[in-house]
Amino acid sequence: MDLGAVSWRFVKVWRRNLWTYRRIWKVSFLTPLLEPLFFVAAFGLGLSGFVGEIAYGGRKFDYPTFIAPGLVATAVMNNAFFETTYASFVRMYYQKTFDGMLATPLSLEEIMIGEIVWSASKSVVAAALMSAVLAVLGFVDPWSVATVLPIAFVGGLAFGALGLWLTGITPHIEMFNLPVFLLITPMFLFSGTFFPVSSLPGWAAAAAQVFPLYHLVELCRRVQIHAWESSTAGSGAYLGVFSAVFVVLAVGAMKRRLIR
Amino acid sequence: MVGLVSAVVAVENLVKRFRDLTAVDGVSFTVGRGEFFGLLGPNGAGKSTTIRALYGFSPPTSGTVRVFGMDIRTRWRAVKARIGVCHQENTLDPDLSVQENLWIFAGYFGIPLAEAKVRASELLEFFALNHKKDAKVADLSGGMARRLILARALINRPELLILDEPTTGLDPQSRHLLWERLESLKAEGLTVLLTTHYMEEAARLCDRLVIIDHGKILVEGAPGDLVARYAGAEVLEVGGPDAALRRYVTENRLEYDDLGDRLILYVPEGSSILEIVRTRFCVRQCTWRRSTLEDVFLRLTGRELRE
Incomplete structure (x- = not known):
């Protein structure tokens, strides 16, 4: 990655995506508004009678409260990851949007950073809407509608960069099924979203901490239900380093793919 | 021949190798200000690679590419701010309307939206697209899409226009309209670099051209002179x-x-x-x-x- 090629101009790429998003925002807003209602209905009304209380971070929570921050973290992951995989792939491969941009003063680095920051912005919007619904329902601290936003942004950068790196190395759009099945689904299930990682066997609990989603869930729980089991600074640093590494990898992969 | 100093484009000994293929094998040419210059050759001759090297899309294996006297490898941003590129493929943004395509593209050059709107309506007028300004790109005919790509390439008021097969696949009416527009741009002093498969197009538009094959320049000259010299x-x-x-x-x-x-x-x-x-x-x-x-x-x- 050439740092001399990075400037504020990435905002122009972000703006292009915002412009097209304005057409479909009503549909895009539905998912984060309705999804928590579905989950809370299913797990709160259906499952929580079987589960009882969850012990986590030295306190006890009813089941819907425990999973509420996990739902927000998952939405952050999904919004960023699916934006920079399927949506970016369409822009890169089918619409040749990046080829058009590369004939302007924009650098490849700026285009890719614009895509990743855009995906993180979508994560922020989803986290805000979802947290607002969960706060109204009384599952999360109402202040966390604001405090979760920087966490959603960093989490969005991490999963957006991971997704864009995969886009850079994926030969065909249907191949994304593979990382979704091997990476996103296990992360969704084993990152402490639905049960505390500490209830797993020792080796599995340690393995879960490699997942970026684990750290994102930890941070969301910290601000939304004020409980945690890992170091907050450690989780923040993990997501920061993860983002930086995958931004560099994504730019490198795209350079090999687009500049021939 | 144009002096190297005054040249808008100066390519010297350009070589581009891909893994096992030498696409461009020592190409040199210059394009002077206001010139309409053609790059001709069969498929796979090295035209597109040469043209891609001009806007930094394909870094040379060796040799130098200077545009406006600046090395494309180091001054790419300054160069790209002053050129317009018309790609061979349709790179229009299907998520945007016709005029939004121009507005958003202007943003990539740092042109403010108000100014972009003024330029966009001028260009839509010039390319007879005004009645389609709110249409979706997908609803444009091949000829209209091509004209929009050209309009978009002019949004930054470039000093050099690069056209990669601009009329491929167009009907004769669209092609002639495009030629007329290109001729009037040329009359205004715009420097143009064109690749094409249509010899009629090259003969009509180009002041000077080169024919490339197997990555090397075979001949260079004005179309009329080349015809007299090689075909009587x-x-x-x-x-x-x-x-x-x-x-x-x-x-x-x-x-x-x-x-x-x-x-x-x-x-x-x-x-x-x-x-x-x-x-x-x-x-x-x-x-x-x-x-x-x-x-x-x-x-x-x-x-x-x-x-």
Whole structure:
């Protein structure tokens, strides 16, 4: 990655995506508004009678409260990851949007950073809407509608960069099924979203901490239900380093793919 | 030939190698200010790679590419701010309307939205697209999409316009409209670099051109001069040539191509050969016409298929 090629101009790429998003925002807003209602209905009304209380971070929570921050973290992951995989792939491969941009003063680095920051912005919007619904329902601290936003942004950068790196190395759009099945689904299930990682066997609990989603869930729980089991600074640093590494990898992969 | 200092484009000894293929093998040319310059060649000759190197899309293996006197490798941002690129593929943004395509693209150049709107409506007017300004890109015909791509390439008021096969796949009406617009841009002093497969297009638009094959420049010159030098003034195509004609052309050292069932004779201006051949050897079918750039192209690059 050439740092001399990075400037504020990435905002122009972000703006292009915002412009097209304005057409479909009503549909895009539905998912984060309705999804928590579905989950809370299913797990709160259906499952929580079987589960009882969850012990986590030295306190006890009813089941819907425990999973509420996990739902927000998952939405952050999904919004960023699916934006920079399927949506970016369409822009890169089918619409040749990046080829058009590369004939302007924009650098490849700026285009890719614009895509990743855009995906993180979508994560922020989803986290805000979802947290607002969960706060109204009384599952999360109402202040966390604001405090979760920087966490959603960093989490969005991490999963957006991971997704864009995969886009850079994926030969065909249907191949994304593979990382979704091997990476996103296990992360969704084993990152402490639905049960505390500490209830797993020792080796599995340690393995879960490699997942970026684990750290994102930890941070969301910290601000939304004020409980945690890992170091907050450690989780923040993990997501920061993860983002930086995958931004560099994504730019490198795209350079090999687009500049021939 | 243009001096290196005043040249808008100066390519020196450009070499581009991909893993096992040398796409461009030591190409040098210059384009002067206000010139309409053509880059011709069969598929895979190295045209597109050369053109991609001009806007930093394809870093050279060796050699230098200077645009406005600046090295594209180090000053790419300053260069790209002053050029307009019309890609071979449709790179229009299907998520945006016709005029939004121009507004958003202007943003990539740092042009404020208010100014972009003024320029966009001027360009839509110029390219006869005003009635389509709110249409989706997907609803445009091939000719309209091409005109929009060209309009978009002009949004930053470039000093150099790069056109990569701008009329491929267009109907004759669209092609002629595009040529007229390009000619009026040229009259305003715009420097243009064009690649094309249509020799008629190159002959009509280009002041000067090069023909490239296998990554090397074969010839360079004004279209008319190249025709006179490589294809004479007139062409006589004789169908079903007999042995007598073949003997006659070799004995008289005439310029010809023998295609087996057809013999193509290249005749200089005011030659008496034409009359002799017509009366003595035109047994079956004879076509007599002016020489064109297409004759030059086929003579130099051969007639066999490339793909």
